[in-house]
Amino acid sequence: MLRLLTTCALAAAKTSPYSFSLSTFSPEGRIQQIEFAGKAVDNGPPCAAITTRDGVVLAKAYKKSDKALVVEGHSLHILRVTETTIATYAGLPADFRSLVDAARTIAIELEKTNGFPPSASMLATEVGRRVQERTQRGGFRPYGCSLILASPSSLFRVDPSGWVAPLKACAAGAGSASIQADLAAILESDEDGTTAKRRLVGLLTADGRGVAVATVSSDPIEIDVDASTGEAGEEAVAPAG
Numbered sequence: 516m517l518r519l520l521t522t523c524a525l526a527a528a529k530t531s532p533y534s535f536s537l538s539t540f541s542p543e544g545r546i547q548q549i550e551f552a553g554k555a556v557d558n559g560p561p562c563a564a565i566t567t568r569d570g571v572v573l574a575k576a577y578k579k580s581d582k583a584l585v586v587e588g589h590s591l592h593i594l595r596v597t598e599t600t601i602a603t604y605a606g607l608p609a610d611f612r613s614l615v616d617a618a619r620t621i622a623i624e625l626e627k628t629n630g631f632p633p634s635a636s637m638l639a640t641e642v643g644r645r646v647q648e649r650t651q652r653g654g655f656r657p658y659g660c661s662l663i664l665a666s667p668s669s670l671f672r673v674d675p676s677g678w679v680a681p682l683k684a685c686a687a688g689a690g691s692a693s694i695q696a697d698l699a700a701i702l703e704s705d706e707d708g709t710t711a712k713r714r715l716v717g718l719l720t721a722d723g724r725g726v727a728v729a730t731v732s733s734d735p736i737e738i739d740v741d742a743s744t745g746e747a748g749e750e751a752v753a754p755a756g
Contacts, residue, residue: 548657549650552675555659556606560724561688563715564603564663564670565698569708570732571665574715575603576688576724592727597622599666600635601731605688606660606675614662618642635666639679647677661687667732694718708732 541547560576575592593603594611596618604611621641625633633641642662649655662673663685672685684702686694697718701711708730719726 546650549676552606552657552659556661556675556687557689557691559604559606559660559688561686561691561694561719562603562605562663563684563686563691563694563698563718564665564682565684565701565711565715566668566670567706567708567711570667570730571670572708572711572715573601573603573663573665573729573731574712574719575727576719576721577727579723579725593729596638596664597632599632599731600638601665601729603663603727603729604660605691606658608660610658610660611662614642614646614658614660617645618662618664621645635664635669635671636681639664639671639673639681643673643677643679646673646675650675650677663687665729665731 539546560578562573562575564571564573573593577592591608591612593601594615596602596615600622602611602615602618604614618638622633622638625637625641642664646658646662649657657675659675661675664671664673670682670685672680672682672687684695684698686698697714701714706714712728712730716726716728
């Protein structure tokens with residue numbers, strides 16, 4: 516009994532009364548559920564993206580499954596949002612899929628309202644607003660992923676807090692700090708899309724992970740399902756809508 520009480524006391528000491536609330540700030544001015552969502556991002560396999568003179572390159576590391584169990588040429592790690600915008604992520608894959616579905620709906624609504632397809636900037640802003648709303652409503656939890664949105668000429672990151680940033684390059688997930696430093700070097704060298712793609716794969720390939728890669732430019736979107744082994748798959752981006 517004494518051991519049980521000691522264990523419960525230690526658990527209570529580690530758990531803040533504010534850690535389960537999305538609508539209450541802690542005395543330190545923190546909303547801890549958002550911080551925990553950030554931990555989910557940091558614990559996931561990394562992703563990276565970079566703008567090049569040939570377009571924007573996205574890469575996403577993932578844990579390989581038995582090839583006999585996986586549909587060839589199919590990937591859920593990089594998805595199409597609109598005809599010219601694609602997305603990848605770090606964090607919880609189910610939350611990524613849910614957020615992409617929301618982004619597709621937002622894109623349709625924006626096109627109906629404005630009469631033309633939304634730019635990546637418009638889409639990122641509205642997705643960020645949707646994500647931020649989840650941090651203010653009871654009965655919900657934040658999205659446990661960081662979303663990377665890319666079009667032929669722009670790149671955006673949306674974090675679990677709803678923060679949206681236009682970027683030239685970015686990385687998220689496990690080990691992203693060191694990847695960011697390497698991305699800065701790639702930017703300085705002003706490499707073409709093919710070279711940047713190869714270097715991104717090198718940065719993300721570790722511990723037997725696969726790497727899905729996409730290039731979005733004025734040409735059709737190109738996808739390598741398993742670029743880490745040099746096996747080019749069919750286009751794996753799910754169609755918009």
